[in-house]
Amino acid sequence: MPFEPAFSIWAAALVGLQFGSFLNVLVWRLPRMLEREWQAASTAVGPKGEAVFNLSSPRSHCPHCQTPLRWRDLVPVLSFLCLRGRCAHCDTPISARYPLVELAVGLLWGLCAWRWGVSLTALAWAGFFTTLLALALIDADTLLLPDALTLPLMWAGLIAANLGWIGLPLADAVWGAVAGYLSLWVVYQVFLRLTGKHGLGGGDFKLLAALGAWLGWQVLPWLVLGASVMGLVLAAVFMLRGRYQKDQHIPLGPSLALAGAVLAIWQPGAVGLV
Ligand SMILES: [Zn+2]
Incomplete structure (x- = not known):
């Protein structure tokens, strides 16, 4: 080298x-x-x-x-x-x-x-991964995904797309943010109507909006699928270790952040998946 x-x-x-x-x-x-x-x-x-x-x-x-x-x-x-x-x-x-x-x-x-x-591309992605790690840790510790991190992360994604730093067309970033927010919001509303419980936190919608802004709307199904599988695995681990109490809330943030980080590195578009 x-x-x-x-x-x-x-x-x-x-x-x-x-x-x-x-x-x-x-x-x-x-x-x-x-x-x-x-x-x-x-x-x-x-x-x-x-x-x-x-x-x-x-x-x-x-x-x-x-x-x-x-x-x-x-x-x-x-x-x-x-x-x-x-x-x-x-x-x-x-x-x-x-x-x-x-x-x-x-x-x-x-x-x-x-x-x-x-390069600015490297700086942008380094900021993206660092912020995701912060959000994952805060959500795991406190069940919070602060707006002070999720919203700037979303704006940064839109700006980075518009400036051509991350190789994502601006339209894909904008629709990624919109669809990311709406898809979890719909799941939340349906869950609330059916069970009367809050299954997700508002921070989860904003985090998925931010991930959509950085990765494009095309990866959203993979993101949600990956995060759900990871969330289920986490819940299973908790249950097996006897640490799961009824109605305990398992944060989705860490799974979303990890799925987002994996998809940012292993871009499905590059291997023809989307
Ligand atoms: Zn001391």
Whole structure:
């Protein structure tokens, strides 16, 4: 491999590691920011007097002893290894999920640079995969798919299509977004009428709209089929392990995100499926 591309791939992977580190912060804080907003909206008392809580404040700290982290505790993956997975101050174990997420995003960015070179196309897809990972983790943790991520993801797909970055005709992207939203909305309405239950969350419609915008309306049947199969497999695993309670909600977001990521890499159009 010539020096230049190899160098770019490593550089992209390093940038990805840093984004992975930020993604950990986002996945933890965004649902809590929304919860605070809802609480503030539901009570007459505003959030005045409460400590500021957003993506940049307070500074990253150990959730156990609250000690702020030093810059050398914030280096993706390496800090975790140097600290042997424990807080430098109070020795509480740190979840291995943090370095794994950082590695995953680093790997995704490296793969995008390898596949598309250092280009806007690579940047667009790297952003797409990173946002999907954030949504999958937040939905798995909290059953939420925040509008703050699903809606910009959809707009970004439409814009990337219009600018010719992702090789998708704009019309396919627009109809992908429309059909993606409507198809799950219809399923939701039918389910609600038949059973009186909310089988899906509004976030699921918006996530499928975003995926439709990035991948085109043609892949929607494959997306829904793939996500449903994955959702059923997940439910079966939960049941077998005795962790499924009656009426427990199994989030669809992670399955949709994974199916979307797989279809983005393995484009069915390229093998004549659609
Ligand atoms: Zn600590």
